[in-house]
Amino acid sequence: MSPDCTRKIARSTMIGLAAGLALLAISFVPRVADAAPQALALVATSSPIQLACAGDKCSAEFTTYCLQPERHAPVRGTNYFLTEKSRIALTAIDRNGKAIALSPHKDLRFQSLRSHSAVSISLAPGLVQRLGLKSVSLALANNITLTPEAEQGDDNPITADELALVETELRPVGNYVVDRNSTGMAAAHVTNRLVNYLPKVEDNAHATAEHWRGLMAQARDDGLSPDAAHLAQNAFDLCRFYANQSVQGDMRYCMQGQHDRLMKVLNSDYWKAVKTGS
Incomplete structure (x- = not known):
């Protein structure tokens, strides 16, 4: 050449x-205002994604995008929650090969990684050791929404009505324009x-x-x-x-x-x- x-x-x-x-x-x-960051769309997976486990931590990166351009992007490490209507199939196997029932809403942790483009999903601290888990995989359904953790002193939180609008009106648009691209x-x-x-x-x-x-x-x-x-x-x-x-x-x-x-x-x-x- x-x-x-x-x-x-x-x-x-x-x-x-x-x-x-x-x-x-x-x-x-840096965060520029005392207001909640934007709700995020968590993109569905075509097949299960296995979390990488090291020591007492199991986690992986997943694709997200912003649903509310009028709100600011999350800084790295912002905690998010899975909304009640959102669904994730969580499969956990212990060291004896036994399937362990876990709750995605209670046993998973969501944190922003790079603005609104990716999040880390991990198991709650202590679960791996306490349950003797060997492998964990996630299958993400369509139309999953993540909402930021409410913070004390937040002068513009995401209200229940606002979140309902995001889930019923905005998330389906995102599914059509982004997820299905x-x-x-x-x-x-x-x-x-x-x-x-x-x-x-x-x-x-x-x-x-x-x-x-x-x-x-x-x-x-x-x-x-x-x-x-x-x-x-x-x-x-x-x-x-x-x-x-x-x-x-x-x-x-x-x-x-x-x-x-x-x-x-x-x-x-x-x-x-x-x-x-x-």
Whole structure:
């Protein structure tokens, strides 16, 4: 490959990365008002996602987006709750292979990770050790809504009437515009699965490549469109170049940025749809 071609690839790569990685910085913007942050849509999964367990903690990242553009985005670590109408199938197996019944509303914890684009879902502290759990997986149903934890002194909380409006009017719009999108959303699903596979510091690029090929093959078998496959593969290739040439081992961070870039476009489409319908 000629030096000019290499430089062009590098420039286009870093431009694409800048858009994705800049989104990660949003997570650290300080809260500007004493008002509740926006309710979030938690995107359904096409198949169960297994939580990664280490010690007494089991958690994984899941895709979200903003349902209320008039409210501010959550800062990293904002606690959220699953609304009463929302449904998650929670499967837990103990070390003896026995299925353990758990309540998604009581036994799961939800925290914002990167603005409104992703949340961490984990088991409540102490459950793994107390119940001797070996594996936990989640299957997310359609139209799940997360509402922020109420804080003392909040001068503009999300009221019951406001939340009812979000669930009955806004969430179905999001499901139609975002959740069911067969290109960007489908690509975001695949990137999110790789994010959950990758360690914080990648130490085996070959294993990552093999896992990615498996994810893409499964996604294609499940109906991934050529356009969605192109978006997903482009995200992976950009991050592979970045992790190899710029910041060694930073594949996970980069893929998070690419996931969030895809979700930003979809969230903008949702905001336009809501504004048009208002």
